[in-house]
Amino acid sequence: MSKLGSKDIADRALESVRKWLETFVIGLGLCPFASKPYKNYKVRFAYFDGSKNDWLARFQEEIRLLESGNIDEIETTLWVFPTDFGMIFRQCGTKLY
Numbered sequence: 001m002s003k004l005g006s007k008d009i010a011d012r013a014l015e016s017v018r019k020w021l022e023t024f025v026i027g028l029g030l031c032p033f034a035s036k037p038y039k040n041y042k043v044r045f046a047y048f049d050g051s052k053n054d055w056l057a058r059f060q061e062e063i064r065l066l067e068s069g070n071i072d073e074i075e076t077t078l079w080v081f082p083t084d085f086g087m088i089f090r091q092c093g094t095k096l097y
Contacts, residue, residue, distance in 0.1 A: 009082060010047045017045060017080045042075035049082050 021043075026035045037043050044065075048058055062077050 006049065010049065010080075013080050013082055014045050014047055017078065021078065037075040040075075042071075042073065044074045044077040045080060046077050047080045047082075 021034065021038060025031050026038060046058075046062060048055060050058060062079070066074060066077060
């Protein structure tokens with residue numbers, strides 16, 4: 001069995017999230033705002049595999065991108081984390097509530 005590289009892992013994670021969004025969130029009508037931007041290719045899927053110290057800088061970059069960007073290109077971002085999202089915040093001492 002071959003070892004997966006980080007790009008392979010990212011590609012698989014992004015594809016899994018796209019399928020989840022299509023079949024679960026949009027397919028079951030759980031979010032009435034998800035379908036239109038997804039069908040119009042305006043959802044940016046951002047994969048984060050940095051360290052616990054990098055996430056805040058990347059988050060700020062993403063906010064700047066959305067603020068400065070054209071809504072005709074990107075309407076929203078869906079972040080994909082390869083590890084437990086809560087773990088990143090717990091390691092940084094940030095509360096999720």
